[in-house]
Amino acid sequence: MEIRELARLTNEAFKEFLKIGNTKLKNKILLDIAKKIEEKKEFIIEENKKDLENGEKNNLSKALLDRLELNEKRINGMIKALEEIVALPDPVGKIYDMYVRPDGFKVGKMRVPIGVIGIIYEARPNVTIEAAALTLKSGNATILRGGSSAFYSNMALVSVIQEVLKENNVNQYLISYIETTDRKAVDELLVQDEYVHLIIPRGGEGLIRSVVEKSRIPVLKHYKGVCHVYVDDEADLDMALNIVINAKVQRPAVCNAMETLLVNKEVASKFLPIALKKLQELGVELRVDEKTKKFYSENVKDATEEDWYAEYLDLILAVKVVDDIDEAISHINKYGSAHTDSIITKNILKAHKFITEVDSSSVMVNASTRLSDGGVYGLGAEIGISTDRLHARGPMGLEELTTYKWIVYGEGHIRE
Amino acid sequence: MEIRELARLTNEAFKEFLKIGNTKLKNKILLDIAKKIEEKKEFIIEENKKDLENGEKNNLSKALLDRLELNEKRINGMIKALEEIVALPDPVGKIYDMYVRPDGFKVGKMRVPIGVIGIIYEARPNVTIEAAALTLKSGNATILRGGSSAFYSNMALVSVIQEVLKENNVNQYLISYIETTDRKAVDELLVQDEYVHLIIPRGGEGLIRSVVEKSRIPVLKHYKGVCHVYVDDEADLDMALNIVINAKVQRPAVCNAMETLLVNKEVASKFLPIALKKLQELGVELRVDEKTKKFYSENVKDATEEDWYAEYLDLILAVKVVDDIDEAISHINKYGSAHTDSIITKNILKAHKFITEVDSSSVMVNASTRLSDGGVYGLGAEIGISTDRLHARGPMGLEELTTYKWIVYGEGHIRE
Numbered sequence: 001m002e003i004r005e006l007a008r009l010t011n012e013a014f015k016e017f018l019k020i021g022n023t024k025l026k027n028k029i030l031l032d033i034a035k036k037i038e039e040k041k042e043f044i045i046e047e048n049k050k051d052l053e054n055g056e057k058n059n060l061s062k063a064l065l066d067r068l069e070l071n072e073k074r075i076n077g078m079i080k081a082l083e084e085i086v087a088l089p090d091p092v093g094k095i096y097d098m099y100v101r102p103d104g105f106k107v108g109k110m111r112v113p114i115g116v117i118g119i120i121y122e123a124r125p126n127v128t129i130e131a132a133a134l135t136l137k138s139g140n141a142t143i144l145r146g147g148s149s150a151f152y153s154n155m156a157l158v159s160v161i162q163e164v165l166k167e168n169n170v171n172q173y174l175i176s177y178i179e180t181t182d183r184k185a186v187d188e189l190l191v192q193d194e195y196v197h198l199i200i201p202r203g204g205e206g207l208i209r210s211v212v213e214k215s216r217i218p219v220l221k222h223y224k225g226v227c228h229v230y231v232d233d234e235a236d237l238d239m240a241l242n243i244v245i246n247a248k249v250q251r252p253a254v255c256n257a258m259e260t261l262l263v264n265k266e267v268a269s270k271f272l273p274i275a276l277k278k279l280q281e282l283g284v285e286l287r288v289d290e291k292t293k294k295f296y297s298e299n300v301k302d303a304t305e306e307d308w309y310a311e312y313l314d315l316i317l318a319v320k321v322v323d324d325i326d327e328a329i330s331h332i333n334k335y336g337s338a339h340t341d342s343i344i345t346k347n348i349l350k351a352h353k354f355i356t357e358v359d360s361s362s363v364m365v366n367a368s369t370r371l372s373d374g375g376v377y378g379l380g381a382e383i384g385i386s387t388d389r390l391h392a393r394g395p396m397g398l399e400e401l402t403t404y405k406w407i408v409y410g411e412g413h414i415r416e
Numbered sequence: 417m418e419i420r421e422l423a424r425l426t427n428e429a430f431k432e433f434l435k436i437g438n439t440k441l442k443n444k445i446l447l448d449i450a451k452k453i454e455e456k457k458e459f460i461i462e463e464n465k466k467d468l469e470n471g472e473k474n475n476l477s478k479a480l481l482d483r484l485e486l487n488e489k490r491i492n493g494m495i496k497a498l499e500e501i502v503a504l505p506d507p508v509g510k511i512y513d514m515y516v517r518p519d520g521f522k523v524g525k526m527r528v529p530i531g532v533i534g535i536i537y538e539a540r541p542n543v544t545i546e547a548a549a550l551t552l553k554s555g556n557a558t559i560l561r562g563g564s565s566a567f568y569s570n571m572a573l574v575s576v577i578q579e580v581l582k583e584n585n586v587n588q589y590l591i592s593y594i595e596t597t598d599r600k601a602v603d604e605l606l607v608q609d610e611y612v613h614l615i616i617p618r619g620g621e622g623l624i625r626s627v628v629e630k631s632r633i634p635v636l637k638h639y640k641g642v643c644h645v646y647v648d649d650e651a652d653l654d655m656a657l658n659i660v661i662n663a664k665v666q667r668p669a670v671c672n673a674m675e676t677l678l679v680n681k682e683v684a685s686k687f688l689p690i691a692l693k694k695l696q697e698l699g700v701e702l703r704v705d706e707k708t709k710k711f712y713s714e715n716v717k718d719a720t721e722e723d724w725y726a727e728y729l730d731l732i733l734a735v736k737v738v739d740d741i742d743e744a745i746s747h748i749n750k751y752g753s754a755h756t757d758s759i760i761t762k763n764i765l766k767a768h769k770f771i772t773e774v775d776s777s778s779v780m781v782n783a784s785t786r787l788s789d790g791g792v793y794g795l796g797a798e799i800g801i802s803t804d805r806l807h808a809r810g811p812m813g814l815e816e817l818t819t820y821k822w823i824v825y826g827e828g829h830i831r832e
Contacts, residue, residue, distance in 0.1 A: 389613045408783050
């Protein structure tokens, strides 16, 4: 099918669902999908095997093959994710900021779905279920496009979803899938601004840059997470050590892990020897500036300008000694990626200054950057993270998949 | 100056102002601008005369010359607008949705400026002051580009603004102006996505379409206002008549005026003869469908398919008889422009159905579409209206010129 036609059908399905998609129906569909995944477990695992075999033929790395694999445990994980999304409150229809105007009519806002959302993602097939479930629960229609290496797995999951939609008398194009591995199909999707309202790309920086360049539709995304921890001269240094280690080591391959450590010069001699040694013991490679070397120089490399921009996603850390909080903030606003940055300090004035002046989507005081996550923030599941400035910043949950309309209740009110 | 350099300087000014731009300073600047406009009234009027003379030479229409003119009264209007914006609450820094997570750390959101906003507009020079004041009060930096016919007036006003910025030790590029009438400069601005975060075009559909096509930066806009009033079979017909006349006649040239009237067939024989006759008496030309002619046919024209899409901005009205509320909603969602639509009914179930299913940025019950306005809704001044789906819909005031960041206060919290 032509992509334009697929987009048109999905838009039509969205409009139909606007009328019938109440919370009860949405939750029933999600639970039915969970049930059918359980029933069709074997079929899904078989289809997944085709992808794994192709992946082996194509010499995919072990890590990628592992991400691709669907086994009993991962299928149960999908079922659990569906049940969790059912349990989340439905954001659609919420009326808020409603007040009576001096003339006596009421004005307020009501949350409504955004519309048709295109989601472009890479290897993991579980994203198919999670993305479909989150967009459905928020009343949107979706056009999914997963990685070509997961083609059979994704098609199996989408067939389950569409069967459930049909059984519930819902237009199956409410959750559409681009059924070709041709890359041109994505380019074609990105210009359907008449029918598609938002694009969310999830994957590596290359994928996302290519989507942004070609899209005529608004895109919500983050390129990378260059997260900082700044250890202030008034920090509790035990707390700082604990947070720094957690932010770097607990799960280094994710976007909210710390990539650069900034340390105030007043506490550098006390903090750096202990902290850097401990990090090395935990396997972290250090790339440090000249000043840092004065306090700790064992087995460290020299940091280059590129290191301050780097998202290592690995056990590597850039380290810099700064004169004061102003230098730390300037460094973060210049080299950071507006993802998540944290100050460790006991001084409330500095905490407020950092919160105000650091121009990132999540700014923290005395906490690990690893806390920057939809689940940890209490959004439930997250569809992605935005480092853009409009519509949504930081973790995006169900509410961020909605927009609002103004609603007015008059009693014959006119403009005088 | 190169547009890229102007954008870079404005972005720099934005970052500086993030640190110093508290409410007190912002209000002082706005009041200083008001004072200086008062002082420099004669200079401004003289510069405006150059535009008027050029306009006459270029055979501008009387209406355009009138919109261009700055006289004592209009200058006082600008001063009053500034004072009103000073009186509005500052949205920046507002902390909301803050809660304590089970682990004991606090998560919330804080409203922050969007960044650098490009505003592209046409004739009226007072937009220069209002747009600058609204973006400044919300902590943003602005790059203004007015119509070439108002060049001298706008330059005079911008010189006043920049003088005040300098007197307050604020980087004058916080409010920049593209000082050339070359159209290529606008195209150049629209690709500065590294420095500019949002574009707001204000003007005719042609201007806006051209901006959207060329922009690599997100654009908030409305193309047109094809607003509907649907008179339900359970409407209070006196109320309906009053609203219909107000929506069409009170100020027909604006985007929230009604362009199409939909009438339920059950009340058509009672409502149409009275309402259409009255509208004709008030000078309204009628373009009606076949069914309407059964009830009233005096001096009416036949509506064509284009009439249902038309924004007349004039004393012209398209009229259609519909079978029921479903046909009315389908018509609005198909032909409307997602601006403002209103149902007149006493039936609460139909009111809720209309509110839920009409997919417009403002949806009303028993009220005139003319109420769709930032001032009337209580936003204070409005920077524009959005019929887009992301970030802001409907009238946009100060709060819509801000975005948010997540803020987290921990006590040494880490990810377990």
